[in-house]
Amino acid sequence: MVKSHRFLPFHLIQKRNGDHSDRWSLKSLGLRIQLGHPPGSECLIPAREFNDDFVVIDRDMVHEVAIDYCGCGHTTKGQAEQLMDQRLWPATLINPKAAPTFRCLEERYPSLLRMVHEWRHSRMLNRAGRGHDPERVDKTGVGECALLRPPCLHPGMNMAEGWENAPAETQHIHTLNIGLDANYRLKRKDMSSDAADPGLCKGFASSIYDPPFRERSLKHDMKQSWDHSRDRELTRVQLKSNMDRWLRGQSFNTKALNLLSTLHKKISAAMEEYLKAISPLLVLGDLIGEKNVDKVF
Ligand SMILES: [Zn+2]
Ligand SMILES: [Zn+2]
Incomplete structure (x- = not known):
């Protein structure tokens, strides 16, 4: 039975047991799948898969299988390639402990993606305890499932309270700049409409719910259109305002500072090189009684 299934490792064996039949996996009957060799040929030193508890997800079911990698040097390929x-x-x-078959991915990829997407969404709601709310998921508020991010500024936690009452000229000391433009650039990418592709998560967590975001953006758009020139304009305005702030000393531009310090280092290194090169020349000039020999070259 095992021998006849060497090329059909994902079959299930049914064994008659009185008035019903039991299902046996080929692994439990002793079938091992040898990788790294042509089908049917043996490996001299089969390398048993770590813990020997591999599962293969096929289009019909999840199979527990026994995997042996090649350990005899017949192939130089790694586990993944085998x-x-x-x-x-x-x-x-x-x-690896699990692998779907190519045919499973080929046939079920969109379904798998959708399932994972839905699963992640329902896990997020689950972790936020939304199932315990009598009003259920529909009444989840904006940002309700978001986690408090330690790097963000939280008055009373990692910044002083009452910053908004500080004089305008010193309010900038409370500014935290992590990136030039973070996720909002992604929001401005071309995308389908919410009507055509409604999201599961309507701003419940950290990402912005699209319709109000669009509405707001359009309201502030002189041309009332969502096109690339607006995209560029937004980027330009953003860059300009960041630059202005930087010039006013209201925020750190670490990259620019790093660049400056690198340049400084390079300049002083070049100066040193120059002085090293010039000193024998000056000594030589002294010997032949020629002043300003460095100016000649
Ligand atoms: Zn069979
Ligand atoms: Zn081998």
């Missing part, structure tokens, strides 16, 4: 050669897509590169 799996891929058998049309198995490893979940990770080092000691």
